[in-house]
Amino acid sequence: MTSGPSRMWFVGVAAALALAAPISGQEQPAETGTRLPDQQTAETLGYLPDATMRMTVPVNIEGQGPYRFVVDTGAERTVISRELARELDLREGRTAIVHSMTEVSRIATVIIPGLTIGTRTVNDIHAPALSRSDLGASGMLGVDSLQRQRVIFDFGRQEMTISPSARREERWPEGEIVVRGRRHFGRLVLVDAAVDGQRVWVIVDTGSQISVANTALRNALRRRGRLGETRPVELLSITGGRLDAEYAIARRIRIGGVDIERLPIAFADVHPFRQLQLMDRPALLLGMDALQLFDRVSVDFARRKVRVLLDDSSVFERAPRMAGTLPGIRVGS
Helix, strand or coil: CCCCEEEECCCCCCCCCCCCCCCCCCCCCCCCCCCCCCCCCEEEEECCCCCCCCEEEEEECCEEEEEEECCCCCCCCEEEEHHHHHHCCCCCEEEEEEECCCCCCEEEEEEEEEECCCEEEEEEEEEEEEEEHHHHCEEECCCCCHHHHHEECCCCCEEEEEEECCCCCCCCCCCEEEEEECCCCCCCCEEEEEECCCCCCCCCCCCCEEEEEEEHHHHHHHCCCCCCCCEEEEEECCCCEEECHHHHHHHEEECEEEEEEEEEEECCCCHHHCCCCCCCEEEECHHHEEEECCCCCEEEECCCCEEECCCCCHHHHHHEEECCEEEEEEEEE
């Protein structure tokens, strides 16, 4: 007897929560989301992993809180749960078009008068209001100025640092690997990568629980006889959408000079691949299941590069188990 599909919850990737202009006849809000500081300063926030390994940081709304918001570097706007919006009695905003992993939806927004992250407050945010059960948190923290920013995730210290790309990079201990990328529809894509020998474009995603690849990669691996056993899985998006997919264990994912071994990958043509015109080219959205294997990850959008720091003492402590495997990392040959 074959068991039914398991479920994997995810938020999305670069472009997974891209909000288009408001519906015809409505004006664009003056404040479209959480803007990062453009001074030559760095902001470091402590974070806590949620049940699905995503990073959450504390925010305050009009002096109330803190509330845990998921960090998603690919989201263009901050999102709040309907339940918290009702609790805070936030007034209604304009309707917006939301592109999630599974669908395009018209979503009502609420106006957050003031949202404080660390020492910085952003006013008058028009935030889509979604179900807490779909979000998996009180909200999701979006950013809209990453093209000029460097974001560092320190998984050992559970900290996230945001600073301008023009600021001098912090020196890391021995073990740093640098991977160069390119711009593709405004997104940072790593092209020096392969999955089990098949060249692939990789997009780093901090908002997704798992790594997701498109059908083009699955078909290429199958033609080469390199696709392992697949199992059904159901993917859930923040808008409540569901998508049937399948997953398999990738024996070796090479990114620059680093190998990630025995990592589960879900295969589905999710909406971001269509937005980025990557339906016909093998592509992979690298999620938190892979990123958390490193000690630190730095994503520099302006300089088109990603730095990763290996720490053998912490890799296997944070590695998730699935289907009897334990993912790991080694420096590639």
